Amino acid sequence: MANVLDLRRRIRSVKNTRQITKAMKMVSAAKLRRAQDRAMQARPYAQMLTNVLESLVRRTDLFDSATGDIMHPLLVEREEKNVLVLVVAGDKGFAGGFNSNIGKAAQRFIDERRALGQNVDLEPTGKKAIGFYKRILTANYEHKEELYDNELSKHIEDIRHRVEPIEVVAQHPTMLLKADFDEVTDMANSIIKRYERTEIDSVYIVFNEFKSVIQQRVVVEKLLPIRKLGSHEITALEEMTEEQREAAAKAAQSAGVSINVPEESVAEQEAKKFGTAEVDYIFDQAPERLFSNLMPRYVTTQIFHALLESIAAEHAARMTATDAATKNAGELIDKLSLTMNRVRQAAITKEIIEIVSGAAAL
Amino acid sequence: MAETGNNSGLLTVRLVTPDRVLVDATAEAVELPSMSGYLEALYGHAPLLAELGAGEVRLHGGTSGDQTFFVAWGFVEVLPERVTILAETALHPNEIDKAEAQQELQAGDKMWHEAGDDGAKYDEANAIMREAAEKIASAEGKTAA
Numbered sequence: 001m002a003n004v005l006d007l008r009r010r011i012r013s014v015k016n017t018r019q020i021t022k023a024m025k026m027v028s029a030a031k032l033r034r035a036q037d038r039a040m041q042a043r044p045y046a047q048m049l050t051n052v053l054e055s056l057v058r059r060t061d062l063f064d065s066a067t068g069d070i071m072h073p074l075l076v077e078r079e080e081k082n083v084l085v086l087v088v089a090g091d092k093g094f095a096g097g098f099n100s101n102i103g104k105a106a107q108r109f110i111d112e113r114r115a116l117g118q119n120v121d122l123e124p125t126g127k128k129a130i131g132f133y134k135r136i137l138t139a140n141y142e143h144k145e146e147l148y149d150n151e152l153s154k155h156i157e158d159i160r161h162r163v164e165p166i167e168v169v170a171q172h173p174t175m176l177l178k179a180d181f182d183e184v185t186d187m188a189n190s191i192i193k194r195y196e197r198t199e200i201d202s203v204y205i206v207f208n209e210f211k212s213v214i215q216q217r218v219v220v221e222k223l224l225p226i227r228k229l230g231s232h233e234i235t236a237l238e239e240m241t242e243e244q245r246e247a248a249a250k251a252a253q254s255a256g257v258s259i260n261v262p263e264e265s266v267a268e269q270e271a272k273k274f275g276t277a278e279v280d281y282i283f284d285q286a287p288e289r290l291f292s293n294l295m296p297r298y299v300t301t302q303i304f305h306a307l308l309e310s311i312a313a314e315h316a317a318r319m320t321a322t323d324a325a326t327k328n329a330g331e332l333i334d335k336l337s338l339t340m341n342r343v344r345q346a347a348i349t350k351e352i353i354e355i356v357s358g359a360a361a362l
Numbered sequence: 363m364a365e366t367g368n369n370s371g372l373l374t375v376r377l378v379t380p381d382r383v384l385v386d387a388t389a390e391a392v393e394l395p396s397m398s399g400y401l402e403a404l405y406g407h408a409p410l411l412a413e414l415g416a417g418e419v420r421l422h423g424g425t426s427g428d429q430t431f432f433v434a435w436g437f438v439e440v441l442p443e444r445v446t447i448l449a450e451t452a453l454h455p456n457e458i459d460k461a462e463a464q465q466e467l468q469a470g471d472k473m474w475h476e477a478g479d480d481g482a483k484y485d486e487a488n489a490i491m492r493e494a495a496e497k498i499a500s501a502e503g504k505t506a507a
Contacts, residue, residue, distance in 0.1 A: 038381070041381060041382040041383065042380055042381060042382070044378050044383055045378050045379065045380045045381075045448060046380075048378060048437075048446070048448050049437075049448060052411065052437060052439070052448075055411075148479070153479050154479065155479050156477075156479065156480055156483075181379075181380040181381065181450070181451075182451070185450075265383075270376070270446075271378070279409040279441075280409065281409045281410060281411045281439075282408055282409065282410045282411070283410075283411055283412070284396050284397070284398060284401070284410060284411065284412030284413065285397055285398065285412065285413050289413075290411070290413055290437075293413060294437070297450070301380065304380060
């Protein structure tokens with residue numbers, strides 16, 4: 001049996017661990033609150049953009065009257081041969097099953113698509129997501145520039161050479177640090193470009209949706225082609241288990257984070273009415289033009305929204321995980337203290353017996 | 363809401379960016395940098411939807427006095443008693459980094475020269491240059507209305 005000194009040392013070490021996990025929990029709770037606020041603040045913009053698009057759809061012809069073709073390239077549905085998957089996970093570990101759940105959902109999706117004989121392009125966001133696909137080949141682009149015969153102008157083209165059926169196209173290791181809208185715009189524009197030149201036929205995003213601490217799920221959502229504006233087309237999802245929900249609720253309660261879905265702000269309620277008044281608007285520009293300028297922005301806000309939710313979900317997961325760790329450390333301390341007291345008592349009893357029997361022998 | 367019964371002759375103005383609601387105020391008049399030129403909305407303006415280019419949104423009168431914001435791309439809905447502006451970027455003129463804008467201008471210029479036969483690249487380069495030029499003008503307080 002261990003001696004008292006050893007046990008005391010262990011207890012001290014576990015106590016330190018508990019301190020750390022407790023601090024981490026509080027930090028995550030604070031970050032979660034901020035992330036949640038940010039996701040809320042971003043909602044009016046997304047809502048308004050969707051509204052304007054919807055009201056434009058009603059006013060413009062989406063189909064060419066002569067040929068019956070769809071006017072906007074982002075609405076065109078093609079046979080899915082090459083699929084792009086955006087995988088959004090976290091930057092750090094210590095968040096329970098957060099990262100691995102995303103990884104698993106993404107893998108399942110990739111396997112499904114491969115089984116159908118489709119090629120899969122990957123675009124991971126967050127350091128952990130990038131880590132999943134470290135061993136997969138990076139896509140190879142050839143940049144071609146050639147002068148025209150008159151040598152006045154250049155023809156520029158990027159050609160993709162596919163080697164493997166699964167390739168990583170782009171990585172975003174620092175995107176989650178600030179979740180800057182401009183950066184997301186660049187990412188979305190690059191995706192749209194690839195979609196328009198038919199390098200990819202559809203785009204999906206795998207991320208952790210976040211409504212509140214106890215309402216989260218891992219979803220696979222279709223981004224392109226857009227089938228219906230304002231609705232989320234979810235192709236696969238995984239809800240939280242009852243156990244996870246309870247653990248999350250407990251952690252949230254002890255950290256002082258609300259588990260309710262935050263109420264809509266006035267600005268958000270107003271945002272719902274944006275562009276929907278029952279009047280004939282004067283259009284400063286042609287509706288078709290407005291529409292095609294708004295479409296890429298719609299895609300951007302969808303991705304932006306997913307990133308903000310994923311960030312909130314990551315902090316929530318870390319809060320829950322560190323709360324569980326704190327609790328486990330506490331239990332361990334109790335158990336060790338009990339053993340230590342027992343060992344000490346045994347030593348005392350032994351000494352007393354020795355003294356007593358020594359006295360009796362005199 | 364107050365606006366429906368609002369007879370004060372003041373517009374409710376809201377400026378929304380992807381990150382947050384930046385301005386929630388009232389004004390007598392709002393100047394907007396529409397794609398086809400500056401326009402001004404007063405109380406009672408006919409319903410209008412317009413795309414905004416790079417330029418300044420100016421609020422005149424109203425409770426919080428005159429305010430100016432630089433917007434890069436945006437969208438506006440004008441209703442008789444309300445103006446709502448969606449802006450991809452909105453900055454206070456004091457927040458503009460002139461050196462950075464100058465760099466953007468040069469980058470845009472470089473892009474324009476290297477665009478080759480890619481029409482979209484020219485548009486993009488033009489948009490970048492215009493945004494940077496407007497930014498600099500706004501920071502210097504020289505934009506022509």
